[in-house]
Amino acid sequence: xxxxPQAAGAVLTDxxxxxxxxxxxxxxxxxxxxxxFSLAPGSFHFITGASGAGKSSLLKLIYLAARPSKGLIHLFxxxxxxxxxxxxxxxxxxxxxxxxxxxxxxxxxxxxxVALPLRxxxxxxxxYRQDVAELLAWVGLRSRMQALxxxxxxxxxxxxxxxxxxxxxxxxxLADEPTxxxxxxxxxxxxxxxxxxxxxxxxxLIATHDQDLVARSGRPVLHLDEGRLTAVTPLSAPLRGPQx
Amino acid sequence: xxxxxxxxxxxxxxxPEADSRDGALVFVVATLCLLACLTAITxxxxxxxxxxxxxxxxxxxxxxxxxxxxxxxxxxxxxxAETLSGVPGxxxxxxxxxxxxxxxxxxxxxxxxxxxxxxxxxxxxxxxDPKAPATAQALDRALKGQGxxxxxxxxxxxxxxxxRAGDLARWIGLGVFALIAAAAGAVVAFATRAGxxxxxxxxxxxxxxxxxxxxxARLFQLRFARMAAVAGLFGAGGAAIMAGLLRLAGxxxxxxxxxxxxxxxxxxxxxxxxxxxxxxxxxxRLTAQGLIRGMVST
Numbered sequence: 001x002x003x004x005p006q007a008a009g010a011v012l013t014d015x016x017x018x019x020x021x022x023x024x025x026x027x028x029x030x031x032x033x034x035x036x037f038s039l040a041p042g043s044f045h046f047i048t049g050a051s052g053a054g055k056s057s058l059l060k061l062i063y064l065a066a067r068p069s070k071g072l073i074h075l076f077x078x079x080x081x082x083x084x085x086x087x088x089x090x091x092x093x094x095x096x097x098x099x100x101x102x103x104x105x106x107x108x109x110x111x112x113x114v115a116l117p118l119r120x121x122x123x124x125x126x127x128y129r130q131d132v133a134e135l136l137a138w139v140g141l142r143s144r145m146q147a148l149x150x151x152x153x154x155x156x157x158x159x160x161x162x163x164x165x166x167x168x169x170x171x172x173x174l175a176d177e178p179t180x181x182x183x184x185x186x187x188x189x190x191x192x193x194x195x196x197x198x199x200x201x202x203x204x205l206i207a208t209h210d211q212d213l214v215a216r217s218g219r220p221v222l223h224l225d226e227g228r229l230t231a232v233t234p235l236s237a238p239l240r241g242p243q244x
Numbered sequence: 245x246x247x248x249x250x251x252x253x254x255x256x257x258x259x260p261e262a263d264s265r266d267g268a269l270v271f272v273v274a275t276l277c278l279l280a281c282l283t284a285i286t287x288x289x290x291x292x293x294x295x296x297x298x299x300x301x302x303x304x305x306x307x308x309x310x311x312x313x314x315x316x317x318x319x320x321x322x323x324x325a326e327t328l329s330g331v332p333g334x335x336x337x338x339x340x341x342x343x344x345x346x347x348x349x350x351x352x353x354x355x356x357x358x359x360x361x362x363x364x365x366x367x368x369x370x371x372x373d374p375k376a377p378a379t380a381q382a383l384d385r386a387l388k389g390q391g392x393x394x395x396x397x398x399x400x401x402x403x404x405x406x407x408r409a410g411d412l413a414r415w416i417g418l419g420v421f422a423l424i425a426a427a428a429g430a431v432v433a434f435a436t437r438a439g440x441x442x443x444x445x446x447x448x449x450x451x452x453x454x455x456x457x458x459x460x461a462r463l464f465q466l467r468f469a470r471m472a473a474v475a476g477l478f479g480a481g482g483a484a485i486m487a488g489l490l491r492l493a494g495x496x497x498x499x500x501x502x503x504x505x506x507x508x509x510x511x512x513x514x515x516x517x518x519x520x521x522x523x524x525x526x527x528x529r530l531t532a533q534g535l536i537r538g539m540v541s542t
Contacts, residue, residue, distance in 0.1 A: 063452065085537075086456065093454035103449050107260040111253055117453040119255055133250040145249055168454070 013077040014038040015172055015203040016062060021071030023057055030069070031057045033227045039205065041171070044198045046214045047207040049224035055207035058224065059174050062205070063097050064088045076171065093121060096165030096202075100177035102157040104149040110136060110160050111145040117168045132167065139163045139193060155186035162193055166202070173197060175206040179213055187213055258463050259446060269435045270475045273428055277479025277520050278486075280424040281513040285487045287417030288509045294410030296504070299374075301399040301406070305383060307368040310393045318342065320392065321366035327390045328370055333378030336371040368394075428520060429527040432468050436531040439464060447536060461532035468528035469521040476520030480513035487513075 017038040024030045032054045039045060047055045060066040061073060064080060073080045075091055083091070104113050111132060118128045136145055139159035149157055158178060165173060175194065179187035191213060198204045208214065214221060223231035307328065311320035321339040329337045345364050372378055380398035387394045440447060450460050491505045 065451075089451075089454050089456040089459075092452065097452050103445065103452070105446060105449055108256045111249070112256040115255065116449075119258075120450065120453050120455045120459065125253070125255060129250055129253060133247075164453070 013041070014074065015041040015043070015076065016205075017072075017074040018061075019072040019074075021061065021068045021073055023054075023061060023066060024069045031227050032061070032068075032224075035071070035229050037222060037229060039172075039203055041203055042198070042201050044195070044204045044217075044219045045206070046217070046219055046221045047205060047224060048209070048211070048214060048221050051209075052226075053224040054227040055224055056176050057227075059097070059176050059205070059207055062172070063095050063174055064092055093117065093168055094171045096168065096170035096173045098158070098161050098165045098173070098175040098178045100180035102149070102161045102181075104157060104161060104164070106149050109146050109148060110141055110152070113149065113160060114163045114167050116164060121168065128167075135163045135167055136160075140189075155182045155189070158182055158186070158190055159193070162190065166197055170202065172203045172205065175204070175208075177208055177210075178206060179208065179210050184212075188216070191217060258450065259443065259467055263439065263442070265435065265438065266471060269431065270471060270478070272431050273472050273475035273520060273524070274478040274482070276424050276428045276431070277476045277516050278482045279479075280421055280428075281480050281483030281516050282486065283417050283420045283424065284512040285483065285505060285509045286503065287414055288512055289503045289505045290413040290417075291410055292504050292506065294406050294413065298403050298406050298410070301403045303372050303374055303377065305370040305372060305378075305380060305396060305398045307370060307383065307387070308395045308397070309366045309368060311366070312391075312393060317364070317366045321368055323390065324366075324368050324387060324392050324394055327386050327392060328368065328383060331378050331382055331386045333373045333376050333382065334370055335373045338369045338371075340367040340369060342366070425519070425523050428472070429523045432472060432524040432527040433531045436464055436468055436528040437535060439467075440532060440535045457533060457536045460536050461529055464532040465525050465529040469525035472524030473517045473521035476517030479520070480516035483516075484510045484513045 018035045021032065021035045022030050023032040035058070047058060049055050057066065061068055062075070064075075068081060071081070076094060078091070080088075080091065105116065108116070114135060115125075115128060115132045118132070119125075133142075133145065136142055139162060141156060141159060141163070144152060144156060144160075147156075149160065152160065158181065162175075162178070165175075173194070178194075179190055182190065187210065194204050194206065195217070221231065222229060307324055309317070309320045309324045311317045318339075325337045325339040328334055342364070345367050348367065370378075370383065380396045380400070383396045383398075384394075387396070447460055450463075487505055487510055488507075490503070491507060491510075494503075494505065
């Protein structure tokens with residue numbers, strides 16, 4: 001399952017690069033201002049900042065739910081600002097997203113929710129049936145495969161959302177306040193899942209308020225203050241191993 | 245247990261199955277389909293009536309014979325009948341008796357039976373050969389050739405009026421049908437808009453899971469097309485039953501001579517579910533595509 005470009009000996013391209021990127025909603029003042037940074041493939045970062053600092057907006061730009069008002073964004077080496085929206089779905093399939101409010105489909109079972117990206121990608125059920133079952137087992141939901149999301153506890157929902165986000169084996173995994181609705185024990189359990197995925201080569205970027213989680217992980221941090229990147233820990237080689 | 249579930253698992257539909265609005269939508273579209281089908285059946289029946297009347301009128305001509313001096317009206321009519329029977333394209337000729345001619349002018353002149361000296365013109369009814377009918381000019385020529393003072397009425401004034409009325413009925417029917425189809429499309433577009441807005445989150449999740457706009461639009465298109473097809477079945481079925489009852493009530497000639505419904509007219513309802521599905525599919529597709537495009541920024 002390793003897709004770590006370094007491990008594969010591939011030429012390293014930034015998984016993500018922002019060049020002087022700004023963003024605004026309509027005519028409102030800029031939410032994000034002049035952001036310049038890059039993430040190496042297989043890296044693990046946190047985005048921190050107060051409410052309204054622009055963390056979610058930054059993630060939206062990455063998962064292509066919004067467009068910048070200025071600057072260039074390169075995803076997997078491709079300039080997305082010059083990419084027609086019709087090509088977004090192909091790029092989105094290389095990105096997994098986890099939200100604080102889970103965003104699960106309530107009319108689908110846990111199994112169906114996880115299988116969703118594979119079905120959309122056009123895969124035949126027999127080709128992924130087993131993979132989905134294994135993934136659900138990996139996030140600790142083996143016995144809850146048939147359950148509908150409304151019947152799951154907060155931590156279960158979040159693990160289900162993570163399973164859905166990674167079932168396509170995305171190259172980048174984004175998480176927006178993934179531990180916002182779970183207790184501390186579950187937060188650590190979820191963090192361990194992210195670390196494990198990162199170990200397999202996935203670039204991980206987590207937006208969070210949870211300073212304790214950040215401190216426990218010991219991972220580099222991008223700090224946003226009123227839309228500006230005010231602190232960036234040195235971006236070196238991908239970090240390895242769980243540190244919580 | 246999980247192994248059994250995994251082996252038996254079948255994908256769930258992408259969109260939630262039931263919606264409280266669905267019943268109302270099916271009812272509205274079914275009603276529109278019923279009206280459209282009844283319109284189609286009515287147009288067919290009216291068209292048949294118009295064609296029947298036209299054919300009847302085209303197959304006959306009436307000749308008004310005016311007796312010359314020294315000639316009795318009866319002998320003039322008999323002479324005209326004899327002359328016309330020899331014209332190619334004439335099947336049968338009947339000189340109407342005096343009593344019938346008087347009955348025809350009675351609405352205007354009252355009872356003229358006592359006025360023996362009133363020159364009431366005699367009428368000659370001509371049945372034309374339906375395969376090769378004689379023209380009014382041919383009849384007129386033949387009469388003039390025998391020195392008979394007569395006017396030939398081939399009912400062309402009436403047939404033209406009836407044909408015009410038939411055409412008008414067809415166009416009105418087509419207009420009503422188009423209006424109903426447009427209304428059905430608008431209703432489906434409205435329902436699609438409401439459905440998309442209600443399922444904004446589902447659309448967003450599908451987007452994030454890698455679905456493109458067309459994929460999502462197709463889901464809504466199929467959903468509403470299926471719903472409209474079901475509504476079309478109900479509407480068509482209802483219209484067929486109503487038309488069938490009218491046909492039964494009216495016997496072989498239909499309910500009235502104006503609306504002679506034939507059993508074959510009921511076949512007009514058959515395309516209804518398909519047409520309803522098509523209209524709904526197009527309306528839902530166009531609406532969904534427009535809305536989904538606007539949902540990119542979430």
